């Protein structure tokens with residue numbers, strides 16, 4: 238089941254919220270992403286909101302005004318609380334009804350203009366928190382370019398493992414350390430063993446890296462023991478955020494065999510606060526491109542619809558700003574640019590695979606796509622690839638050089654979608670700041 242184009246995607250729609258039409262806005266009326274917010278510095282309850290232009294529609298306040306009926310009203314009630322789990326649990330019919338009702342209410346000429354205008358909060362006065370209580374977090378490995386590049390560094394003799402083209406590889410991550418942007422976190426300490434050393438030491442990571450990913454928020458779950466067929470997989474996806482899977486490469490290199498990443502990747506994972514809904518992404522679907530000669534996936538991972546339009550074209554960028562650059566007033570410096578459409582496995586395949594053994598997903602679970610490197614060198618989505626394992630430093634506009642992250646570095650991910658006949662929509666930003674390690 239794939240979200241299809243409808244009146245909410247019409248590029249001709251105009252909102253009475255003027256900032257929704259400013260050039261370059263991430264949040265035109267065709268987007269309408271969901272988040273959880275309150276006024277900054279207040280003790281107000283957290284509640285759901287929808288971004289439009291530079292404003293937030295306060296969904297708790299709107300719910301009290303009872304503007305909608307039926308499924309839209311039920312979905313609005315579910316979105317008024319301190320997490321979006323209840324909304325995510327409802328499924329595409331409810332999500333679509335609420336999106337349509339909000340789109341109509343925000344259009345020029347709407348009879349609900351005054352009622353909705355009374356519920357607007359400027360984004361500049363708000364703080365955002367995690368959109369959902371994340372029960373479980375899984376991180377996949379869907380870029381074959383990343384898998385090949387990093388595999389070459391970790392396993393020179395065997396870069397791309399033979400299972401890669403058959404099975405969507407992933408690992409179970411840790412939801413307790415997923416936080417919303419902007420996140421400041423301490424450089425992790427861990428066991429590190431230099432190649433020539435006889436024994437490891439406990440020390441702050443010196444190879445702290447980023448991973449530019451997307452996060453998929455699960456909607457309705459499946460009962461334990463009941464796989465989700467690929468044809469229904471997308472009905473279980475609520476929406477998409479930017480995700481930075483901060484990674485300590487020196488800790489990782491020593492600990493990861495044979496069970497995979499553990500403490501190298503569970504000290505901080507930053508996501509952007511606005512969840513761009515699955516339905517808002519309908520104009521930006523793309524075919525799944527696989528090199529000729531690659532094996533066809535097993536049938537539970539394959540469908541005509543998935544081959545034709547299972548991928549998503551989302552443009553992604555990483556920018557770095559050091560403490561020195563901030564002091565000099567220099568803007569963040571783009572270091573990589575890529576696109577989600579290069580992924581080897583689609584979101585529907587990830588859902589079908591994750592549940593094929595009967596594993597249950599629950600509303601608010603988070604699936605990381607994996608590092609989204611593209612085929613070209615400047616499309617590498619982690620520093621370990623961009624700098625060839627730390628051998629080719631990047632030059633920053635401040636004159637500094639970087640292999641891995643230094644204390645005080647701030648990394649910002651951005652993402653957006655553009656297509657002919659559609660209005661550009663964006664994801665906002667996902668920013669994290671590296672603080673010095675604790676003393677150990």
Ligand SMILES: O=C(O)/C=C/C(=O)CC(=O)CC(=O)O
Pocket residue numbers: 376377378379380383384387388391448450482484493498502606607608
């Ligand atoms: O190939 C490896 O051993 C390690 C790979 C990663 O560090 C990447 C990982 O977390 C999955 C991903 O982001 O693609």
Ligand SMILES: [Ca+2]
Pocket residue numbers: 376448450482605607608
């Ligand atoms: Ca990752």
Ligand SMILES: [Mg+2]
Pocket residue numbers: 410481482483502503504505506
């Ligand atoms: Mg992580």
